[in-house]
Amino acid sequence: MSQPPALPGRRECPLDPPQQLGDLRRERPVARVRLWNDDEAWLVTRHDLARQVLQDRRFSADATNPSFPRLSPGLLVGAERAGRRSFSRMDEPEHGTLRRMVAQPFSTRSVELRRAEIETVVADLLDQIVHKGPPADLVRDFALPVPTQMICHLLGVPYTDHAFFQDRTATAIVARDATAEQSRTARAEVYAYLDDLVAAKERDPGDDLIGDLVRRQVREGRLSHDDVVTMAWLLLVAGHETTANMLALSLLTLLTHDHLRAAMLADPAVVPRAVEELLRYHSVLKDGVPRVATEDVTIGGTLIRAGDGVIISLPAANRDESVFPAPDTVDFDRPNAHQHVAFGHGLHQCLGGTLANLELQIALPAVLRRLPGARLAVPLREIPFRDDMSVHGVHALPVTW
Numbered sequence: 001m002s003q004p005p006a007l008p009g010r011r012e013c014p015l016d017p018p019q020q021l022g023d024l025r026r027e028r029p030v031a032r033v034r035l036w037n038d039d040e041a042w043l044v045t046r047h048d049l050a051r052q053v054l055q056d057r058r059f060s061a062d063a064t065n066p067s068f069p070r071l072s073p074g075l076l077v078g079a080e081r082a083g084r085r086s087f088s089r090m091d092e093p094e095h096g097t098l099r100r101m102v103a104q105p106f107s108t109r110s111v112e113l114r115r116a117e118i119e120t121v122v123a124d125l126l127d128q129i130v131h132k133g134p135p136a137d138l139v140r141d142f143a144l145p146v147p148t149q150m151i152c153h154l155l156g157v158p159y160t161d162h163a164f165f166q167d168r169t170a171t172a173i174v175a176r177d178a179t180a181e182q183s184r185t186a187r188a189e190v191y192a193y194l195d196d197l198v199a200a201k202e203r204d205p206g207d208d209l210i211g212d213l214v215r216r217q218v219r220e221g222r223l224s225h226d227d228v229v230t231m232a233w234l235l236l237v238a239g240h241e242t243t244a245n246m247l248a249l250s251l252l253t254l255l256t257h258d259h260l261r262a263a264m265l266a267d268p269a270v271v272p273r274a275v276e277e278l279l280r281y282h283s284v285l286k287d288g289v290p291r292v293a294t295e296d297v298t299i300g301g302t303l304i305r306a307g308d309g310v311i312i313s314l315p316a317a318n319r320d321e322s323v324f325p326a327p328d329t330v331d332f333d334r335p336n337a338h339q340h341v342a343f344g345h346g347l348h349q350c351l352g353g354t355l356a357n358l359e360l361q362i363a364l365p366a367v368l369r370r371l372p373g374a375r376l377a378v379p380l381r382e383i384p385f386r387d388d389m390s391v392h393g394v395h396a397l398p399v400t401w
Contacts, residue, residue, distance in 0.1 A: 003034055003038075004031070004032035004033050004034050004040060005020070005033060005034065006033065006034050006035075007033045007034065007035055007036075007041075007043065007071075007287065007311070008020040008021050008024070008033075008043075009286075009287070011385075011387070014383075014385040014387075015249075015253075015282075016319075016328055017283070017313075017315035017316055017319060021045055021313055021315065021316040021319075022316065022319065024043065024045045024316070025045035025046050025316050025319075025320060029044065029045050029046035029049055029300050030042055030043070030044055030045075030046075030049065030299050030300045030301075030302040030304070031043050031045070033311070035069060035070065035071065036071075036072065037070065039069065039070070039309065040309070041069040041290075041308070041309035041310060041311050042299075042302070042304055042308055042309065042310045042311070043288070043310075043311050043313060044299065044300075044310060044311070044312045044313065044317075045313045045316035045317065045320075046300065046316075046317065046320055046322075047317040047318070047320035047322070047323045047324075047339075047341070048323075049299055049300045049317075050312045050313070050314070050316075050317035050341055050345070051317075051341060051345045051346075052299060053291065053299060053310060053312050054289065054291075054312055054341070054344055054345040054346045054348070054349075055345055055346030055347070056297065056346075057091070057092065057347075058293060058294050058295050058297050059291035059292070059293055059294070059297070059310055060091050060291060060292050060293075060294050061088065061089055061090065061091055061095070061291060061348055062085075062089060062090060062091050062292070063085060063089035063290075064085065064089075065292045067292045067307045067308070067309055068290060068291075068292045068309060069290040069291075069292070069309035069310070069311055070290075071287045071288075071290060071311070071390060072390060085230070086230055086231065086233065086234035087099050087231070087234070088234055088238075088348060092347065095347065095348070096347065098227075098231070099351065101213065101216075101217055101222075101223070101231075102209060102213070102231060102235065102351070103351065105154055105209055106351050106352055106354060106355055107354070108354050111354045111355045111358055112358070114150070114154075114355070114358070115358065115362070117150070117153065118146075118150060118358060118359055118362050118363075119362055119366075121145075121146055121149050121150060122146060122362055122363050122366045123366070125141065125142050125145055125146065126142070126366060126367065126370040126371070128141070129141050129142065129370075129371070130370065130371070134377070134399070134400040134401050135377045135398050135399060135400045136398070136399055136400075137396050137397060137398055137399075138248060138251055138367070138397040138398075138399055139244070139248050139393075139394060139395065139396050139397045140396065142247075142251075142363075142367065143244045143245070143247040143248040143251065143363075143397070144166070144240070144244045144248075145162070146243075146244070146247060146359055146363050147239060147240045147243035147244050147247070147356070147359055148162050148166065148239075148240040148244070150239070150355065150359060151235065151236060151239030151240050151352075152236075153208070154208065154209055154235075154239070155208055155209050155210050155232060155235060155236060155239070156197075156201065156206045156207075156208025156209065156210045156211055157197065157210075157232070157236060161193070164193065165190055165193065165236060166240070167186075168186040168187075168189050168190045169186070169190060169236070169237045169241065170241070170389075171183060171186035190233060190236075191229060191233065194229045194232045194233055194236070195225075195229050197210070197232070198210060198214070198225060198228050198229050198232065199225070201214050202214050202218065202225065209235070210228065210232055213228050213231065214228065235351075235352075238350070238351075238352060239352055239355075241391055242284050242285065242350075242356070242391055243352075243355075243356040243359055243360070244393070245284045245386070245391050245392060245393025245394075246278070246279065246282060246284050246356065246360065246393075247359070247360060247363055247364070248393050248394050248397050249278075249282045249284065249392070249393055249394065250275075250278045250282065250360060250364055251364065251367060251397060252376075252383065252394060252397055253278065253281070253282075253330060254364065254367075254368060255374055255375060255376060255399065256376065256380060257330065260274075260330060260332065261368055263332050264332070264364065264365055264368060265365065265368050265369065268365070270332055271361050271364070271365055272357075272361060273332055273333070273334075273337060274332045274364070275357055275360045275361050275364070276337040276338045276340065276357075277330055277331060277332055277334050277337040278330065278360070278364075279337075279340055279342040279343075279357075279360075280318045280324065280334075280337050280340035280342060281318070281330050282342075282392065283314045283315040283318045283319075283340070283342050283392070284342070284391050284392045284393060285314050285315075285342075285390075285391065285392075286315065286389070286390050286391060286392045287311065287313075287390055288311045288312050288313040288314055288315070288316075289311065289312045289314065289344060289348075290309065290310070290311050291309070291310045291311075291312065292307065292308070292309050292310065293305065293306050293307065293308045293310060294306060312341075314341050314342060314344070315392075317341050318340045318341060318342060323336070323339065324336070324337070343356075371399070371401050372401075373401040374399050374400075374401045375399060375400060375401065376397075376398065376399060376400075377398040377399050377400040378398055383396075383397065383398075384396055
């Protein structure tokens with residue numbers, strides 16, 4: 001019997017998911033695929049089926065399950081240290097208990113109260129870019145520092161240490177070609193850094209999320225020191241990596257489509273719809289969301305056995321033409337763009353989605369207003385896309401004006 005095809009990874013166009021994903025979605029929306037280590041898993045590519053699996057508790061997020069699909073060598077490290085599992089890799093009720101402990105700062109109301117802070121961060125970075133003059137790298141100078149400063153302020157992590165943890169977290173979880181040993185070393189270095197930081201907060205809690213966890217949870221015996229370190233790891237990484245790449249890709253799209261730039265500048269009411277459409281279109285979590293079936297389940301007419309690994313392809317679901325007509329185009333007037341699954345779906349939907357959305361709503365039009373003549377400083381074909389990373393984006397976005 002022949003092996004199933006490899007998990008689609010090669011993009012014919014850097015702004016579109018692999019064509020094979022679309023073929024599978026139309027022909028075999030639940031299909032067997034082969035992973036990097038020759039393990040096999042089911043790949044779900046249709047929008048309705050993706051949402052169905054993501055909200056079905058019979059599909060486990062527990063990464064300690066030996067059948068849990070590993071999307072890269074580095075992700076094997078998480079299975080080796082069950083004591084370091086984040087709540088994103090847990091099931092109910094454990095997942096919900098821990099998630100609720102950190103949910104309040106990411107609520108719609110709390111995030112809205114940070115609007116002025118986000119606006120200040122964005123304005124200050126653009127002031128620096130304008131003062132320095134062209135050219136600028138909008139990844140290094142803007143897209144990366146916006147969400148990184150915000151998550152650092154929220155958690156209580158010194159932003160002055162950003163170069164260290166950005167480099168290590170990229171190796172630990174994002175680089176597709178990182179070996180297990182490289183990932184293990186990078187992860188250990190970040191854990192050691194956060195271990196020291198949490199210890200300092202235990203001596204003197206600040207007015208931030210880590211300090212709040214120490215006061216309300218550690219001192220009350222509901223969380224251990226290591227629990228807080230692991231939570232800080234998850235929130236620090238998730239709080240900057242995906243948003244930074246989403247922001248960079250969105251800027252690239254706006255700078256190369258004059259009608260989209262004009263539409264965003266013409267009417268502030270367009271901005272929230274535009275952000276939802278850009279989230280749908282880019283879907284930066286490249287490989288998808290892994291799960292493992294805990295019992296036999298039939299999805300889309302296909303029987304998935306207990307113990308089978310499953311990968312939900314968010315990019316494929318967000319380009320489903322049966323839900324989003326002309327899905328490979330960006331349409332700011334698309335009425336149902338908000339139905340995207342860029343942040344996942346169900347109980348494990350991205351905790352920081354509301355914060356990321358607001359950061360995008362503030363940052364994108366601000367760049368267009370402050371740099372009205374901005375354009376790519378190199379041809380589009382020379383933009384270095386992150387083909388070597390599990391989070392889609394660009395390594396650099398050189399612009400001039």
